Amino acid sequence: MNASSSDPVIDRLNAILARLRAPDGCPWDREQTHQTIKGQLLEECYEVLEAIDRNSTQDLKEELGDLLLHVLFHSQIAREQGNFSFTEVAEGLSEKLIRRHPHVFGEASAKNAEEVTVHWERSKREEKPERKSLFDGIPRELPALLRAQKYQSKAAKLGLDWKSWDGPKAKIAEELVEVKEAVAQGDPKRIEEEMGDLLFAVVNLARHLRINAECALSGAAARFRSRVQFIEEELRTRPPGNPPELAELELLWERSKALAQERGTPPDVS
Incomplete structure (x- = not known):
């Protein structure tokens, strides 16, 4: 089993993880298993999404690094168990990408994204003949x-x-x-x-409408939070025991939307 890669940066990362997991390494890292860190992997995925939504290049770079850490960590655990290494993960991915893009690396052709999807789905069926249902392979843990x-x-x-x-x-x-x-x-x-x-x-x-419902609701929730936090800030200047009327709250809500538009934030739909 080949445990090294051809990239010195990845080799260094693998070496660091191996050192952390060594008998004289970090007690916390040594105790981890696939099961104990799977929740953190999900958290890192969401942090990557947040960085994308913030349009922050620096945060995205950092969060992608954290996500890569989990890929390497799981690969290191698997290597120690004699199952596979990160190199094998990368090699498998390379082969899959080539196999599922015959219009780029083979004789097939694809004029648009729909035809690409046809090639992709056909390749998946050939790779996993044990799947009998269309729904096989869709994780039940998805939102x-x-x-x-x-x-x-x-x-x-x-x-x-x-x-x-x-x-x-x-x-x-x-x-x-x-x-x-x-x-x-x-x-x-x-x-x-x-x-x-x-x-x-x-x-x-x-x-x-070609909209990702999960992303749409996430965006709406973020806008709602921003609006309410704006109202909270405005109400902090009010004297105690003087609750706002509904009309005032609606006015503050509209003002928060206007400010968001001025800053380039997509306006709320409500």
């Missing part, structure tokens, strides 16, 4: 919005899809009526189910 969108995209390959965004738009109106009926009945279980169907329909609309 619900992202998982729902992936399920819908897979189902669309069977023809289970609307031809335009008018379909999911009408479905949202239908599901909203059913939510109202469930609320009128006062059945908590049915309310939850109908709310789930409504959210699922909204995700479908986002997919038809």
Whole structure:
């Protein structure tokens, strides 16, 4: 098993991790397993996304380094167990990229992104013949919005899809009526189910509009937080015992949106 790479920078990183995991290395690093650090891997992925959203090149560089650390850490643990090394991870990735891009490295052709996707999916089926369902390979741990969108995209390959965004738009109106009926009945279980169907329909609309529902909701949540924090700052100047009226809060909300627009932040939709 080849445990080294051809890149001196990666070789140095691998050597540092091996030293940290050595019997006389760092007690914390030596105790870690694939299971104990998997939660931190997820956190690092989200921090990379935050750096991208902040449009901070410096933060993105640092967060990508932290993410790479986890790839190397898991590879080091696997190497110690006699399973695989980082070099094998990199080699496997190189072979996969070449295999899944026959229009670049082979005889096939692809005129647009849709044709590229066809090559990619065909290659995946050939690589993993044990997968019988379209949904095989989609992690159940994905956030619900992202998982729902992936399920819908897979189902669309069977023809289970609307031809335009008018379909999911009408479905949202239908599901909203059913939510109202469930609320009128006062059945908590049915309310939850109908709310789930409504959210699922909204995700479908986002997919038809070529919007990532997870990113869209994340952006909306970030804008909401920013607006509320602005209002908090403004209200700190008020004397105690003098709560604001709703009209004033709405005015502050609109002012926060205007300031965001001046700074180049995309305006809120509400």
